Amino acid sequence: MKLTLEVWRQKNSEDKGKFETYTLDNANEHMSFLEMLDVLNEKLTKEGKDPVAFSHDCREGICGSCGCVINGRPHGPDEEVATCQLHMRKFEDGQKITIEPWRAKGFPVLKDLVVDRSAFDRIMHAGGFITVSTGSAVDANLMPIPKAIADEAFSAANCIGCGACVAACKNASAMLFVAAKVSHLALLPQGQAEKTERVKKMVKAMDQEGFGNCTNTGACEAECPKSISIRHIARMNREYLSASIASE
Amino acid sequence: MGWLKETFTSSIGRKLIMSITGLFLIGFLLTHLSGNLLLFIQDQGVAFNEYSKFMSTSPIIRVLEVVLVAGFLFHIVDGIMLSIKNKKSRPVGYKKRSGSESSFFSKFMPQTGLFIFIYLIIHINSFTIKHRVVEPGNLDFYGTVSDAFRYGWGGFYWAFYVLAMVLLAFHLNHGFQSAFQSLGLNHKKYSPIIKTLGSLYSIVVPAAFAAIPVYFRFFYTA
Numbered sequence: 001m002k003l004t005l006e007v008w009r010q011k012n013s014e015d016k017g018k019f020e021t022y023t024l025d026n027a028n029e030h031m032s033f034l035e036m037l038d039v040l041n042e043k044l045t046k047e048g049k050d051p052v053a054f055s056h057d058c059r060e061g062i063c064g065s066c067g068c069v070i071n072g073r074p075h076g077p078d079e080e081v082a083t084c085q086l087h088m089r090k091f092e093d094g095q096k097i098t099i100e101p102w103r104a105k106g107f108p109v110l111k112d113l114v115v116d117r118s119a120f121d122r123i124m125h126a127g128g129f130i131t132v133s134t135g136s137a138v139d140a141n142l143m144p145i146p147k148a149i150a151d152e153a154f155s156a157a158n159c160i161g162c163g164a165c166v167a168a169c170k171n172a173s174a175m176l177f178v179a180a181k182v183s184h185l186a187l188l189p190q191g192q193a194e195k196t197e198r199v200k201k202m203v204k205a206m207d208q209e210g211f212g213n214c215t216n217t218g219a220c221e222a223e224c225p226k227s228i229s230i231r232h233i234a235r236m237n238r239e240y241l242s243a244s245i246a247s248e
Numbered sequence: 249m250g251w252l253k254e255t256f257t258s259s260i261g262r263k264l265i266m267s268i269t270g271l272f273l274i275g276f277l278l279t280h281l282s283g284n285l286l287l288f289i290q291d292q293g294v295a296f297n298e299y300s301k302f303m304s305t306s307p308i309i310r311v312l313e314v315v316l317v318a319g320f321l322f323h324i325v326d327g328i329m330l331s332i333k334n335k336k337s338r339p340v341g342y343k344k345r346s347g348s349e350s351s352f353f354s355k356f357m358p359q360t361g362l363f364i365f366i367y368l369i370i371h372i373n374s375f376t377i378k379h380r381v382v383e384p385g386n387l388d389f390y391g392t393v394s395d396a397f398r399y400g401w402g403g404f405y406w407a408f409y410v411l412a413m414v415l416l417a418f419h420l421n422h423g424f425q426s427a428f429q430s431l432g433l434n435h436k437k438y439s440p441i442i443k444t445l446g447s448l449y450s451i452v453v454p455a456a457f458a459a460i461p462v463y464f465r466f467f468y469t470a
């Protein structure tokens with residue numbers, strides 16, 4: 001496979017950055033997208049150039065570390081996959097591929113395709129957890145949860161925090177991420193005790209990080225590698241409005 | 249009272265204002281349309297003139313007008329503030345953007361909204377101001393309306409109205425269902441009904457408004 005790669009290169013967060021174009025002759029359709037970048041980096045290293053920095057860890061779609069905008073789509077042209085699960089067979093021989101980092105005020109670029117997503121960590125620290133010590137795992141079904149509710153909570157818990165929702169949103173809004181976390185815990189019995197405080201604190205933290213507002217456009221759910229629905233955003237809106245207006 | 253400020257300056261609180269005022273304006277459009285449909289009665293404007301006399305003299309309508317203006321102002325100012333924040337949230341844009349499957353009309357809410365705002369100013373100037381300030385003695389408001397659409401702007405005033413109603417339809421096509429989502433009302437059973445109702449409303453109501461200038465321009469015989 002022969003490819004023309006147009007890659008965003010930026011030395012550090014102060015650098016202005018620019019696109020560089022590279023050609024790659026020895027890619028093949030069995031490679032994953034990140035393996036293709038590895039091959040590019042080998043080539044760049046041999047030429048004495050700085051390899052392209054990108055984030056990754058598990059390379060199997062569970063850690064949420066990877067992610068870039070590939071030909072205009074977060075995580076590229078496949079459905080329900082993270083960048084690491086994207087395969088080169090989704091591209092054609094001779095194709096030009098444009099690779100850009102997530103673009104958002106809340107996600108400053110650190111180097112090349114690597115962005116600083118600690119804003120998500122700070123939002124989680126604000127309330128995305130259960131304070132009490134839960135001890136060791138209890139027997140399954142000791143605490144009955146209706147199947148439909150368990151499924152709905154699980155569909156939110158699928159979020160890997162990759163940030164593709166922010167990257168896809170025309171307003172760089174983090175609502176889908178925060179909603180997944182709020183919704184997940186609000187649905188389950190363990191999350192009830194801190195439910196009103198949690199949603200208020202997490203939304204406040206989200207607003208402080210410089211993300212935009214939701215306009216219910218739905219680009220986030222279309223690009224989410226875990227297909228998290230904007231139903232969860234409605235649930236967060238409900239939780240937030242009842243926590244701040246209805247509760248005492 | 250700190251909670252009030254915190255709630256209504258938060259992103260979700262701002263959207264609450266957007267959605268409540270948007271739904272209020274949707275209700276207003278229905279009442280406004282029902283009055284305007286009197287223009288279609290073939291009585292040379294007797295019923296419509298009676299109605300507009302009531303509208304310009306009733307103290308109840310005066311009070312409701314203040315509420316209406318406030319509704320518009322909150323919607324517009326809040327919409328502008330949200331749009332500015334959204335623009336600032338992505339200081340560096342993408343070089344390449346390929347459309348994800350997000351709803352088309354939702355992408356132009358600030359633009360369609362702004363056009364409606366310009367339309368509103370022109371609309372109020374041609375009718376409300378003219379009726380109450382420029383020609384307060386003129387009891388034939390029906391004549392004012394029919395003249396405007398038949399001869400206004402060198403015969404193109406009607407076309408501006410039709411364009412404005414098309415853009416209003418775009419705004420409402422997304423806005424109607426979006427308002428429910430902002431309120432947290434997303435439901436497996438009811439959301440599809442709300443979406444269908446919203447699409448119907450966004451076509452039928454602007455189309456009925458647009459029928460008025462089209463009628464006077466092309467089908468009216470004095």
Ligand code: HEM
Pocket residue numbers: 214215216263266267268269270271273274277323324327328331354357358360361362363364365419420422423424426427428430431
């Ligand atoms: C008859 C006039 C109007 C009606 C019935 C109307 C209705 C609506 C509705 C129902 C929404 C959705 C609220 C939500 O998403 O929660 C909305 C959103 C919005 N409107 Fe209007 N609107 C009108 C005029 C205007 C005007 C004059 C402007 C601006 C100058 C404007 C700007 C906006 C903006 C920026 C949004 C936010 C878009 C979003 O968050 O998706 N609208 N409108």
Ligand code: FES
Pocket residue numbers: 055056057058059060061062063064065066067082083084085160
């Ligand atoms: S590297 Fe872990 S999700 Fe892609």
